[in-house]
Amino acid sequence: xxxxxxxxxxxxxxFQEPEYVGMFAAKKAAFECRPSDEAVAAQAEYTKTWExxxxxxxxxxxxxxxxxxxxxxxxxxxxxxxxxxxxxxxxSQGCVAYFRSHLARHFKEAVPCVSDSMTEDAAVFGGLNNxxxxxxxxxxxxxxxxxxxxxTCMAEVIGDDLSAFIATxxxxxxxxxxxxxxxxxxxxxxxxxxxxxxxxxxxxxSYFWDREKGELKPGASNGKINIIPGFDxxxxxxxxxxxxxxxxxxxxxxxxxxxxxxxxTPSDGTYRMYDGGTPLEAVRDAINARATIGLQQYCSDxxxxxxxxxxxxxxxxxxxxxxxxxxxxxxxxxxxxxxPIPDSIEKERGRLIxxxxxxxxxxxGKKVAVFGDPDFVYAMAAFLLExxxxxxxxxxxxxxxxxxxxxxxxxxTSPFGAGCKAWPAKxxxxxxxxxxxxxxxxxxxxxxxKYLEKDTGIPLIRLTFPIFDRHHHHRFPTMGYQGAxxxxxxxxxxxxxxxxxxxxxxxxxxx
Amino acid sequence: xxxxYTNDTASAEALIRDVLDQYPEKAAKKxxxxxxxxxxxxxxxxxxxxxxxxxxxxxxxMTIRGCAYAGSKGVVWGPVKDMVHxxxxxxxxxxxxxxxxxxxxxxxxxxxxxxxxxxxxxxQERDIVFGGDKNLDVMIDELDEMxxxxxxxxxxxxxxxxxxxxxxxxxxxxxxxxxxxxxxPVRCEGFRGVSQSLGHHIxxxxxxxxxxxxxxxxxxxxxxxxxxxxxxNIGGDAWPSRKLLEEMGLRVIGMWSGDATLAEMARAPxxxxxxxxxxxxxxxxxxHMEEKYGIxxxxxxxxxxxxxxxxxxxxxxxxxxxxxxNAEKVIAxxxxxxxxxxxxxxxxxxxxxxxxxxxxxxxRHVTNAYEDLxxxxxxxxxxxxxxxxYQRTGHYVKEGTLIYDDVTGYELEAFIEKIRxxxxxxxxxxxxxxxxxxxxxxxMHSWDYSGPYHGYDGFAIFARDMDMAINSPVWSKxxxxxxxx
Numbered sequence: 001x002x003x004x005x006x007x008x009x010x011x012x013x014x015f016q017e018p019e020y021v022g023m024f025a026a027k028k029a030a031f032e033c034r035p036s037d038e039a040v041a042a043q044a045e046y047t048k049t050w051e052x053x054x055x056x057x058x059x060x061x062x063x064x065x066x067x068x069x070x071x072x073x074x075x076x077x078x079x080x081x082x083x084x085x086x087x088x089x090x091x092s093q094g095c096v097a098y099f100r101s102h103l104a105r106h107f108k109e110a111v112p113c114v115s116d117s118m119t120e121d122a123a124v125f126g127g128l129n130n131x132x133x134x135x136x137x138x139x140x141x142x143x144x145x146x147x148x149x150x151x152t153c154m155a156e157v158i159g160d161d162l163s164a165f166i167a168t169x170x171x172x173x174x175x176x177x178x179x180x181x182x183x184x185x186x187x188x189x190x191x192x193x194x195x196x197x198x199x200x201x202x203x204x205x206s207y208f209w210d211r212e213k214g215e216l217k218p219g220a221s222n223g224k225i226n227i228i229p230g231f232d233x234x235x236x237x238x239x240x241x242x243x244x245x246x247x248x249x250x251x252x253x254x255x256x257x258x259x260x261x262x263x264x265t266p267s268d269g270t271y272r273m274y275d276g277g278t279p280l281e282a283v284r285d286a287i288n289a290r291a292t293i294g295l296q297q298y299c300s301d302x303x304x305x306x307x308x309x310x311x312x313x314x315x316x317x318x319x320x321x322x323x324x325x326x327x328x329x330x331x332x333x334x335x336x337x338x339x340p341i342p343d344s345i346e347k348e349r350g351r352l353i354x355x356x357x358x359x360x361x362x363x364x365g366k367k368v369a370v371f372g373d374p375d376f377v378y379a380m381a382a383f384l385l386e387x388x389x390x391x392x393x394x395x396x397x398x399x400x401x402x403x404x405x406x407x408x409x410x411x412x413t414s415p416f417g418a419g420c421k422a423w424p425a426k427x428x429x430x431x432x433x434x435x436x437x438x439x440x441x442x443x444x445x446x447x448x449x450k451y452l453e454k455d456t457g458i459p460l461i462r463l464t465f466p467i468f469d470r471h472h473h474h475r476f477p478t479m480g481y482q483g484a485x486x487x488x489x490x491x492x493x494x495x496x497x498x499x500x501x502x503x504x505x506x507x508x509x510x511x
Numbered sequence: 512x513x514x515x516y517t518n519d520t521a522s523a524e525a526l527i528r529d530v531l532d533q534y535p536e537k538a539a540k541k542x543x544x545x546x547x548x549x550x551x552x553x554x555x556x557x558x559x560x561x562x563x564x565x566x567x568x569x570x571x572x573m574t575i576r577g578c579a580y581a582g583s584k585g586v587v588w589g590p591v592k593d594m595v596h597x598x599x600x601x602x603x604x605x606x607x608x609x610x611x612x613x614x615x616x617x618x619x620x621x622x623x624x625x626x627x628x629x630x631x632x633x634x635q636e637r638d639i640v641f642g643g644d645k646n647l648d649v650m651i652d653e654l655d656e657m658x659x660x661x662x663x664x665x666x667x668x669x670x671x672x673x674x675x676x677x678x679x680x681x682x683x684x685x686x687x688x689x690x691x692x693x694x695x696p697v698r699c700e701g702f703r704g705v706s707q708s709l710g711h712h713i714x715x716x717x718x719x720x721x722x723x724x725x726x727x728x729x730x731x732x733x734x735x736x737x738x739x740x741x742x743x744n745i746g747g748d749a750w751p752s753r754k755l756l757e758e759m760g761l762r763v764i765g766m767w768s769g770d771a772t773l774a775e776m777a778r779a780p781x782x783x784x785x786x787x788x789x790x791x792x793x794x795x796x797x798x799h800m801e802e803k804y805g806i807x808x809x810x811x812x813x814x815x816x817x818x819x820x821x822x823x824x825x826x827x828x829x830x831x832x833x834x835x836x837n838a839e840k841v842i843a844x845x846x847x848x849x850x851x852x853x854x855x856x857x858x859x860x861x862x863x864x865x866x867x868x869x870x871x872x873x874x875r876h877v878t879n880a881y882e883d884l885x886x887x888x889x890x891x892x893x894x895x896x897x898x899x900x901y902q903r904t905g906h907y908v909k910e911g912t913l914i915y916d917d918v919t920g921y922e923l924e925a926f927i928e929k930i931r932x933x934x935x936x937x938x939x940x941x942x943x944x945x946x947x948x949x950x951x952x953x954x955m956h957s958w959d960y961s962g963p964y965h966g967y968d969g970f971a972i973f974a975r976d977m978d979m980a981i982n983s984p985v986w987s988k989x990x991x992x993x994x995x996x
């Protein structure tokens with residue numbers, strides 16, 4: 001008998017016991033009607049070939065293992081970054097169960113979000129009644145300071161009009177007339193979660209800046225810089241790092257959406273459904289800022305366009321990770337604020353460069369495949385070039401032609417970029433073919449990459465959302481010089497581990 | 512022997528009143544029908560858990576339920592390992608459900624098995640406007656080219672499919688003709704019904720309509736042939752179950768749908784008996800097989816030694832004396848393991864209280880497993896149960912147990928806060944809020960990445976895990992020492 005009370009075997013070892021191995025074999029032989037082992041082996045080999053790769057890239061409709069999610073996920077994440085805000089999704093309820101689970105699995109945190117549970121009757125008659133009743137219930141039960149409404153594809157297909165519905169709800173006194181209900185239409189058949197993030201931030205701003213009749217003083221600067229962080233699985237730590245830099249520089253700022261508290265609440269006996277977030281008063285006042293910057297272009301295109309139309313200077317970045325990317329962000333903030341970059345930060349930079357110089361020989365010429373959201377992939381590739389690595393395959397399922405052009409321009413800036421290629425709108429099954437036909441030394445992406453690591457043997461470094469199978473990585477920053485140092489160490493660790501495993505002879509104590 | 516105890520009816524009723532007071536009037540009226548306290552029933556040894564169930568969630572309250580797509584793709588079809596399952600519609604549904612139910616299987620991913628893959632038609636705006644049928648047609652050819660060893664393809668509809676009037680059945684028929692393979696269209700759009708539950712039903716119907724009698728593999732029947740129905744092999748659950756059945760001399764000719772192949776589904780009507788674990792999600796197909804093929808079905812429960820022994824005897828009673836004698840041998844064989852597990856953990860867990868809020872069968876099925884360890888159930892409820900589930904629950908829970916159907920996040924948190932049980936068993940969405948209150952928690956959908964929990968082998972793991980959760984040193988660290996009074 002394989003099991004015992006003293007040495008309890010769970011799934012990790014139990015199913016390797018002879019009783020189970022034998023049972024599996026008998027099941028397969030007698031009942032499963034499987035293809036022969038030879039056929040399976042032959043097909044597995046075939047998928048590694050150039051011929052298969054060509055067929056794979058000839059796909060036009062089937063999407064296999066994409067690395068992107070849908071709009072409302074980004075909208076829920078964005079909404080959570082505002083003080084006392086309850087994300088509210090108008091449409092089918094299953095979507096909300098998925099968003100909450102998805103974010104909870106990554107952040108290891110509770111993810112409050114409500115649905116108005118539209119079903120068949122709403123599909124026929126529209127979801128107005130659901131919204132009227134739903135807003136009232138949310139307002140009464142959860143006592144939020146703002147409700148931020150996004151939509152599922154069901155509500156979008158039937159054409160529900162949030163603006164009109166919310167107005168009607170207020171007329172029917174679901175919520176007080178002056179209670180903030182911001183909204184964004186977030187059809188999941190357009191763009192991805194990064195688009196949804198952008199739409200929701202814009203929706204929140206336009207509620208306070210256009211709809212609410214508050215005291216706005218456009219033109220009279222409050223001296224602050226608005227920062228839109230973008231959809232970021234590391235937001236908890238990265239936002240804090242960013243705030244540290246701003247404080248260090250003496251820059252007055254407003255993060256437009258900050259989940260660093262609500263997605264990282266303490267365990268002390270009290271569950272905080274709301275915690276931190278951008279104060280609504282600060283959002284109101286953000287129209288009077290000196291400038292607005294987006295840390296991730298593809299998460300803030302529309303919002304920045306909207307902000308620019310209000311007369312503010314804007315700038316956007318591609319996820320400030322790595323040396324040059326952090327330099328550029330700090331210099332821009334310095335330029336906009338008129339505050340110099342202090343020596344303390346310059347020293348941090350110097351320490352990062354010191355570490356890179358110490359380790360450069362171990363990274364020089366390493367080929368790396370990268371996948372993730374467009375801004376992350378851009379930043380990662382740029383940092384790899386700075387370290388003398390070759391970001392050989394750069395893939396973003398939610399990247400478009402513009403992004404690919406930006407990537408090609410980036411490759412052209414460095415000799416290490418020669419032979420590197422950007423793959424917009426491709427999925428991880430495409431990447432599998434790339435890795436088999438043109439292998440790399442490392443793979444950087446999310447937990448989804450673990451299947452590629454298993455099939456190809458190329459070590460995976462988890463550096464972007466979602467990370468489900470490793471704990472707490474997101475609690476440490478990747479942005480800024482400190483973040484870059486941490487990214488450097490993670491990459492080096494995998495290189496050293498691979499080197500140690502590769503040869504008994506070269507099993508060196510000192511490297 | 513199950514434990515003999517009752518819970519405090521009056522305080523449970525007061526709790527219900529307290530939470531209902533927080534709702535607007537209309538919502539309070541609706542929610543009141545879903546909350547109750549188990550009362551003594553006329554039937555001996557059972558309580559009455561009378562709540563309304565399987566009706567629409569009220570809007571805006573953080574229901575924990577999912578949708579029909581989750582019930583079909585996520586539960587019933589997704590685990591069938593040698594088929595490719597298309598999440599047909601926008602990218603999200605397939606993405607969020609990708610590899611999340613831990614339906615274990617043996618096979619080579621992307622070659623002859625496809626369980627841990629996310630295959631989607633990734634609808635764009637033009638698909639909504641012009642329809643997705645043509646692209647689906649092309650997509651099926653592409654999948655056949657990418658995965659030539661697949662045995663079939665299922666089309667799992669997401670919300671837009673039913674709204675834009677696509678005819679996926681026509682596409683399925685056409686592609687079946689062209690490829691000769693099983694192509695199964697499933698109308699499990701997320702807006703249908705009120706929860707995952709209708710998705711189970713629709714998925715069951717799709718098996719009936721698109722798999723049965725569409726070519727059954729060559730097969731010689733035997734007197735002890737059974738199907739193991741509605742075990743999704745989460746963390747490998749179905750395997751210790753299968754082992755027990757084989758040890759008592761039965762031949763499991765089909766496992767549904769954990770670690771299943773299409774052949775095992777197609778062959779099922781040739782069995783002598785269906786053994787069903789999750790009644791909620793697959794009773795439909797069992798009833799169909801009973802009506803159409805005269806195959807009886809038996810509900811069983813492989814959580815904890817009390818229920819396992821009772822179930823083994825109940826199953827054996829359907830067969831001859833040889834099998835019955837074997838069942839006794841199996842029970843006796845595992846008794847030392849059961850004794851060792853209870854000796855080790857019961858002293859650490861006795862009188863600990865448990866609140867459950869889970870899906871299909873577990874709100875009742877796991878209660879005796881806890882009681883086998885000396886623990887007491889003080890509250891339980893179903894995400895998507897029906898009336899017949901609550902009737903069955905009466906045989907499991909004690910008087911005074913708090914019963915909550917389609918509980919809202921607000922209610923569950925309030926109940927936990929007031930009752931402060933020693934353990935909560937629920938899902939990922941509930942886990943972190945509960946733990947932050949300082950209340951130990953185990954995910955009882957995914958087994959919190961552990962398992963299997965079924966069978967005797969699983970009981971040892973179950974006991975270990977519950978002990979681990981409750982007796983972790985971390986719970987004593989919540990208050991900073993300078994704050995401790």
